[in-house]
Amino acid sequence: MAERPADHTDAAGLCAELIRFDTTNRGNGESAGEREAAEFVAGVLAVAGVEAKILESAPRRANVLARIPGRDPSLPALLVQGHLDVVPADATEWSVSPFSGEIRDGYVWGRGAVDMKDFVAMVLAVVAGGLRPRRDVVLAFVADEEDRGEYGAHWLATEHAVEFAGCAAAISESGGYSYWVEASGAGGRGLPAAGGRAVRLYPIATAERGTAHLRLTARGRAGHGSRRNDENAVVRLVGALHRIATHRWPVHLTPTVEAFLVRTGAALGVPVDLSDVDGTLARLGPAAALAENTVRNSTTPTMLDAGYKVNVIPSTARAQVDTRVLPGAEDELLAQIDALLGPGVEREFVAHQPPVQAPVDSPWFTAMADALRAEDPEAVVVPYCMGGGTDAKAFSRLGIDCYGFAPLWLPEGFPYRELAHGVDERVPVEGLRFGTAVLRRFLTDC
Template sequence: MTRTLLEDEALGFVRDLIRIDSINTGDLATIGDGETRAARFVQSQLEELGIETTFVEPVPGRGSVVARLRGTDPDAGALIVHAHLDVVPVDAADWTHPPFGAEIADGLLYGRGAVDMKNYAGVILAVARHFARSGIRPRRDLIFAFLADEESGGVWGASWLVDNRPELFAGATEAISEVGGFSVPLVEGRRAYLLATAEKGVGGLRLTARGEAGHASRPLPSDPVPQLAGAVARIGAHRFPVVRTPALARFLSVVGAARGVTFSDENLDAELEDLGFVGRVIAAAARNTAAPTVLRAGDKSNIIPGSAEAIVDYRALPGGEDDLLTEVARLAGETVEVENLRSMHPIASPIDGPFIDAISAALTSQDPDGVVVPYLLPASTDNKHFARLGVHGYGFVPLRVPDDFDVYGQFHSADECVPVESLYFSARVTAAILRAA
């Protein structure tokens, strides 16, 4: 099949970006200039076709670039189209292909960022150039944002821009980015393409138990370590109830109707197992969660420490933060202090509307047997930051993949890869979405 310039550029730009080592360690002392180099590369490609850009670099090495293409309807809300340019660290010894080599083998493109998310950065860069080259004017303003620091919470990327350069996003009402858009098996011959319409909130709690330090030969049940251990065990064993958020309800309705299944709250986890890897994602999005992840206590075996501490990672459903925190405090017990360290609040966007219709129409133009299905992402993206501007965020990076290809499993993994044909599909569908949205 003859490839279009749009498709060729999309693949080429994804490979170019993968070859730029933009690892985000989360530590300013160890981060190089990879994000800035990637942003400058994007900027040069946009400006080559006359697209005006704004480059920002709040601290050395943390570069982002934003560009706006004007639409034909000045009254329509602008759409933010965003991708992050940073990637998580790699251990090259775990890879069979060089993590920054962008090698293609057996139809797969390998490299850090192939799925998370230099694939979309390269695709939307190619689409922006395609529109400029072809004189295509979308219906609404498109704000292309290529961002630093998403992998460490967006402090120097989306969050900084929202706080310091909100005028770059003036008039925006919706945003599109990760995590969604990839196909999963629905029934024989048909695929569901997941659309993230909501995201769980993410936070951390510090649990602290206190007592008197003393000799380990005189232990008491009220010592800090037993107190803390009991609290951690109760929290770790607790299962929060299923909550049918609008996104979950729609997912269960669409998938259940297609497969002839009625999902129940009581046995939902087991019923979702039949969906394979995607079932585990939906199960995680069906309830609040609280997971003990770090334990700290004494440093000598014959000394009872005066305090013991645990960190609990929590993921809250939209509207579920207060219930989650109340329940964790109850499980921890009256003698254990609970401190909320940090949080990114959950977000939720409408699961119906013209933008959803435009996504569905673009998708089915390339896969008539595909169906777009809303779901709730049990993690976070930069959409949370844009939500502070009143922007509704969606996750949809279109990828048609083989039924046994687990896109979720590629995130942060060794030998991260994506089918080359999926990138061509992504370019075609993305261009259709952005033209009509």
């Protein structure tokens, strides 16, 4: 009997298949590679009648590109981008094999189920179902997002920018999923009343903080550990790190975060005072987790390197600081860091990528919100700012407005955000069906 052909319109099945490709990215160029997953993606597109190309930036570091013509070629194109690589997983900590792609108890299990083979699967399912978009849709399924993007999005944006010609906006990970919050009062500003019941927020990312990772180098006078030394490089470095780690960065409200606070407060029936952001966050309850890391810049010491023998004072000591900067705040941030360093300590960038800011009130955002509400009439759609970073940083350099919109319906209490890079990563099958329906509406009509 001939083998039954795969159902490429089933996002859960596609997600499981994608998970079974081990595309582990260990960083610093060490990777299992995305080649087989890329070939699978290109094969699904080919069956749907979409010609795709595979571009390798290095052996096995594969990226898939395709363009689906729209019904109205005069409209600017939309980029739909997602990454094929995943972070490592320790199988001894998991309930299932991380690369089994097992479907059980209503979930697809495995590394990448949340970050972000679920989105890739939903997009492929929409295309396999016969997508006829209003405008051109450019598809990019890329390598290396889980490291620096040097083999993926940043390489494509530099070496193959022509592939994205005409793209005005992009969608990708980290937005459009349901986030349940208990409301305390009546709604406002045109949002539904919500007193005493759970509200389903759907945050769409319209911004993300920039990356300004720093290496600090303290220099001093080498000497014997038993003797006084007022030019001890280790002491200088520790002092600088203490000042940076304990500095209270001021509130810096971006358009995205301000809109999130106002609209979420109205939906939950709680007062919003933009002159007291910390008090407002306290009143938002669990919803505050979507904004608390993006009302300020942040500087977190993460790495130390000094000395080679306990009785020797070294002449240099180094540290790295994970620094995240909000749109429009980098000059102020760096000036303050320079003031905190103290004598004998210098800084340099280890990684430097600017923040991302797309318009909050735009036809793109409206179309995403409409698609969500068409599938969930009680959806409360709000903008938010991502605290970390994505490949949007690469594509925004091309003048593309980048949004985090990978829609999913999630059951109340489901720890979605914690499962990205976590143990027993999984995504609900019903959530994938919902997200596929939302994406079909959006990609067809936007």
